Amino acid sequence: MANTGRVEKQQRDMNPNSPTYGTVRWVDAGYTDLTACPLPTVFRSARISESVTRNDCPSGQFGSAVTYTLPDGYKTSAISQADADQQAQAYFDATKQAYANANGVCDTQQADQWAPLYYTSGSSEGCFRCLMYNTNDPSDVRAATEDEATNYFVAYNTTGTVPCGSCSAVINP
Numbered sequence: 001m002a003n004t005g006r007v008e009k010q011q012r013d014m015n016p017n018s019p020t021y022g023t024v025r026w027v028d029a030g031y032t033d034l035t036a037c038p039l040p041t042v043f044r045s046a047r048i049s050e051s052v053t054r055n056d057c058p059s060g061q062f063g064s065a066v067t068y069t070l071p072d073g074y075k076t077s078a079i080s081q082a083d084a085d086q087q088a089q090a091y092f093d094a095t096k097q098a099y100a101n102a103n104g105v106c107d108t109q110q111a112d113q114w115a116p117l118y119y120t121s122g123s124s125e126g127c128f129r130c131l132m133y134n135t136n137d138p139s140d141v142r143a144a145t146e147d148e149a150t151n152y153f154v155a156y157n158t159t160g161t162v163p164c165g166s167c168s169a170v171i172n173p
Contacts, residue, residue: 005032005039043081044073045088049147052096054104064112067147068096072082073079138154 007029013020048070050141054063070092077084096172134140 003037003040005037006092007031007033007037017070033150036071040078043079043084044077045070045077046082048074048088048092050092050096051147052104054100054106055097056101057106061108063100064108065106066100066103068092068099069147114142116144126166 008026009029011027012024012116013022015021029172051065052068053065057063066133070088075084075085075087075091115135117133125145130144130149131141132144
């Protein structure tokens with residue numbers, strides 16, 4: 001049993017007529033002492049979110065994309081932050097497609113697929129522009145959602161890390 005910080009005390013049955021005479025048991029003392037009984041460190045996994053496309057639609061139909069998210073702290077570890085994150089990632093990877101198949105829809109028209117727009121020249125080359133474009137219609141452009149801004153906000157080029165600004169205008173789904 002994990003330490004809770006609760007203090008226990010020993011109790012001995014002193015009644016000679018009792019069938020449990022002379023036995024000892026531990027009972028809650030009624031208070032907490034975190035100095036004498038410190039709580040263990042608990043590491044909580046970081047939030048994970050990804051757009052996943054349903055892939056079990058009948059022939060001729062296309063699956064929609066759904067956002068699958070595990071919140072902060074979904075998995076915990078007494079070992080390390082990396083262990084908590086690894087547990088969450090393993091669970092996420094094992095369950096995301098089933099989630100998409102259960103929550104996505106099938107349609108005869110292909111759903112819009114959105115991809116990030118990056119600067120292609122100048123001092124900001126490789127930086128995410130905080131915009132997404134529709135891969136089915138590249139002229140269809142919209143502001144990135146908060147999740148997309150987090151997921152794509154990286155330098156994407158061959159010259160190394162580029163100092164990028166932040167997304168100031170994002171849409172919430």
